[in-house]
Amino acid sequence: MIRIVVLGTGNVASHLIQAFEGASSVEVVQVYNRSMEGLDSLRFRGSSTTHLNELIDADCYIIAVPDDAVVNVSAALLFENRLVVHTSGSVAMNDLNAKNRKGVFYPLQTFSKNRKVYFNEIPLCLEATNNKDLEILKTMGRTISSAVFEIDSEKRKQLHLAAVFVCNFVNHLYHIGHEITEKNELPFSILKPLIKETAFKIERDSPAAMQTGPAKRNDINTMKKHLEILDVPIQKELYTLLSQAITETYGGEKL
Amino acid sequence: MIRIVVLGTGNVASHLIQAFEGASSVEVVQVYNRSMEGLDSLRFRGSSTTHLNELIDADCYIIAVPDDAVVNVSAALLFENRLVVHTSGSVAMNDLNAKNRKGVFYPLQTFSKNRKVYFNEIPLCLEATNNKDLEILKTMGRTISSAVFEIDSEKRKQLHLAAVFVCNFVNHLYHIGHEITEKNELPFSILKPLIKETAFKIERDSPAAMQTGPAKRNDINTMKKHLEILDVPIQKELYTLLSQAITETYGGEKL
Numbered sequence: 001m002i003r004i005v006v007l008g009t010g011n012v013a014s015h016l017i018q019a020f021e022g023a024s025s026v027e028v029v030q031v032y033n034r035s036m037e038g039l040d041s042l043r044f045r046g047s048s049t050t051h052l053n054e055l056i057d058a059d060c061y062i063i064a065v066p067d068d069a070v071v072n073v074s075a076a077l078l079f080e081n082r083l084v085v086h087t088s089g090s091v092a093m094n095d096l097n098a099k100n101r102k103g104v105f106y107p108l109q110t111f112s113k114n115r116k117v118y119f120n121e122i123p124l125c126l127e128a129t130n131n132k133d134l135e136i137l138k139t140m141g142r143t144i145s146s147a148v149f150e151i152d153s154e155k156r157k158q159l160h161l162a163a164v165f166v167c168n169f170v171n172h173l174y175h176i177g178h179e180i181t182e183k184n185e186l187p188f189s190i191l192k193p194l195i196k197e198t199a200f201k202i203e204r205d206s207p208a209a210m211q212t213g214p215a216k217r218n219d220i221n222t223m224k225k226h227l228e229i230l231d232v233p234i235q236k237e238l239y240t241l242l243s244q245a246i247t248e249t250y251g252g253e254k255l
Numbered sequence: 256m257i258r259i260v261v262l263g264t265g266n267v268a269s270h271l272i273q274a275f276e277g278a279s280s281v282e283v284v285q286v287y288n289r290s291m292e293g294l295d296s297l298r299f300r301g302s303s304t305t306h307l308n309e310l311i312d313a314d315c316y317i318i319a320v321p322d323d324a325v326v327n328v329s330a331a332l333l334f335e336n337r338l339v340v341h342t343s344g345s346v347a348m349n350d351l352n353a354k355n356r357k358g359v360f361y362p363l364q365t366f367s368k369n370r371k372v373y374f375n376e377i378p379l380c381l382e383a384t385n386n387k388d389l390e391i392l393k394t395m396g397r398t399i400s401s402a403v404f405e406i407d408s409e410k411r412k413q414l415h416l417a418a419v420f421v422c423n424f425v426n427h428l429y430h431i432g433h434e435i436t437e438k439n440e441l442p443f444s445i446l447k448p449l450i451k452e453t454a455f456k457i458e459r460d461s462p463a464a465m466q467t468g469p470a471k472r473n474d475i476n477t478m479k480k481h482l483e484i485l486d487v488p489i490q491k492e493l494y495t496l497l498s499q500a501i502t503e504t505y506g507g508e509k510l
Contacts, residue, residue, distance in 0.1 A: 108451055159446075163446065165431045166449060168468030172466065175504065197372070198425055202450065211423070213422070214423070217321070220343075230416065
């Protein structure tokens with residue numbers, strides 16, 4: 001049995017704790033958070049603490065706190081030479097404090113509170129400084145997901161960057177679509193089948209092969225009409241730049 | 256029985272013809288295309304022609320050709336006072352030639368050849384100049400979809416603009432994700448669960464409520480690191496502008 005302590009009670013932490021519940025070879029033995037509030041909202045039935053000096057013995061400590069707090073939490077730990085991993089896409093493994101054995105356990109997914117995620121399909125990107133620790137992380141990973149990858153900090157950084165494009169930026173484009181429909185008293189739901197189909201299409205072929213739209217077919221007339229009816233300046237800029245990126249990719253005239 | 260002639264053999268035309276196959280109250284009685292080639296690829300078992308003067312009598316003529324060819328095809332028709340509709344998001348109904356009764360039958364979806372779409376969920380945006388014609392279009396629409404909307408040209412233009420953001424531009428961001436993974440010898444498939452979850456999340460709440468990522472949480476450190484490793488100029492520009500759009504929306508510092 002691999003004993004785990006989870007530090008943090010945010011989206012990633014709470015989803016991880018849920019995912020490990022019921023696993024046969026892994027047990028979350030304790031949850032730490034700096035405030036009681038986070039712990040209360042978690043409803044974790046096991047041991048919990050708000051004091052780092054009360055952390056109990058475990059095979060792996062998972063720091064699942066905001067990216068910019070990872071380094072400080074790892075430095076504040078009071079023990080040495082134990083396996084301490086973080087769950088961040090953008091923090092290098094070596095940013096963890098050197099007094100413990102370092103590792104990364106990065107689930108490549110977007111987590112929201114109150115939304116169940118199915119860990120089994122979530123890619124887990126693992127990294128460790130030695131094979132024994134990597135094996136521990138792999139065993140942990142395989143109990144909750146069938147998509148376990150060994151990925152070093154350099155590649156993980158690139159992956160996180162790609163994730164910002166295909167998730168965070170994509171969601172903002174959904175938001176612009178939402179704004180346009182709301183402003184024109186149209187139901188946003190009318191766009192949902194299109195949004196889903198666009199996401200599903202890439203199962204079949206590369207995004208480049210699936211590109212459609214005015215910019216792809218170099219339909220300058222339509223693009224100009226769209227720019228005329230866009231009245232939010234930054235949305236105009238985005239329209240122009242994204243169209244330009246598409247025409248550059250597929251070789252068309254400049255808008 | 257409503258008799259339909261379809262003009263065109265592209266993605267929209269071929270999917271419409273397929274969808275009407277087996278409908279009980281609607282029949283595609285003829286397909287026109289300017290070249291034999293398109294007709295051959297279609298494998299339509301009914302009547303077909305490459306000559307506009309051979310078009311047979313029908314209750315509705317659906318012009319499903321590229322947006323910039325709609326007007327010309329509608330002008331080239333040799334009959335008068337029949338119901339002629341187009342399937343384009345960006346062409347106004349009144350751009351159709353005035354010698355026939357005008358209408359729009361716009362399926363809000365992204366179509367690719369060789370990919371089956373399930374019309375039943377596709378929003379159909381309908382418009383006509385009189386109630387009788389609108390009823391014909393509604394009857395046609397309801398035989399293939401449960402999401403039939405009456406939407407005028409002004410609102411359809413806005414909807415098409417929104418669709419460009421949530422489909423065409425989104426797909427280009429997928430493409431950038433694909434480029435980043437390929438360049439770093441990572442499998443693109445590692446991003447697919449994230450892409451799907453991002454698209455599915457909006458079922459639950461507005462995109463704004465679901466926004467995550469460095470720009471949302473004003474994590475300037477991570478954004479700077481991302482800009483450093485982006486080496487394609489227009490991708491850098493896109494990263495900056497999209498991050499700026501997000502911080503503007505949620506109130507953060509400028510990158």
